[in-house]
Amino acid sequence: MNKNLKFYTFILLTLGLFLFNACTDDTEDPVITDPDPVVVDATYTADAAPILNSSCAFTGCHVSGASIGSLANFADAKAFAGFGKLLKVINHEDGVQPMPRNSDKLSDANITSIEKWVADGLLE
Template structure:
């Protein structure tokens, strides 16, 4: 009985350590970027990753209030948004954007970063 309990405990511990992510299992994830709009595709990424408490919001620590399109667009126009998010990939600082999020943002920039 004792051996059975040890085996079950070992099995449970071993299985709890399995944590592959989708990209490791299935290869790079691709998303449809054929019809990207700011309001439907980009704004949710910005709100979840940038325009958050303490960051790119009114009274936040980071420059620019990204909950306001024109302030985000000024960072897009001067190249700092693309540099930090898509080239250096050091924004957002405490999380990594998914490959699909990065594709969406790149497609939005490539299409002129419109407020549509």
């Protein structure tokens, strides 16, 4: 009987070992990737106008009818930006009067927004 007990114990331990190993989680967690981000084109209304209106198109500066050029509406801002001068003046490039005049340079985020609006095709 002692021999049978050893045999059954061996069988039970072996089966237990197989069952224990079968229950381990050998699968890798699935890699979840973000879907492609939605790229939205910058527009005058949503992106450029708030910056231009607060930093450029106010009394004494780039308002409608100003001799120095208006940035107060889409058509005027588009024309000014289309010449390429807008990006030069807000980036304080050599050979142009840095803008806004007598004020700090626009923040990098605001400059990037204006640059994106221009790069995206000066959309309204």
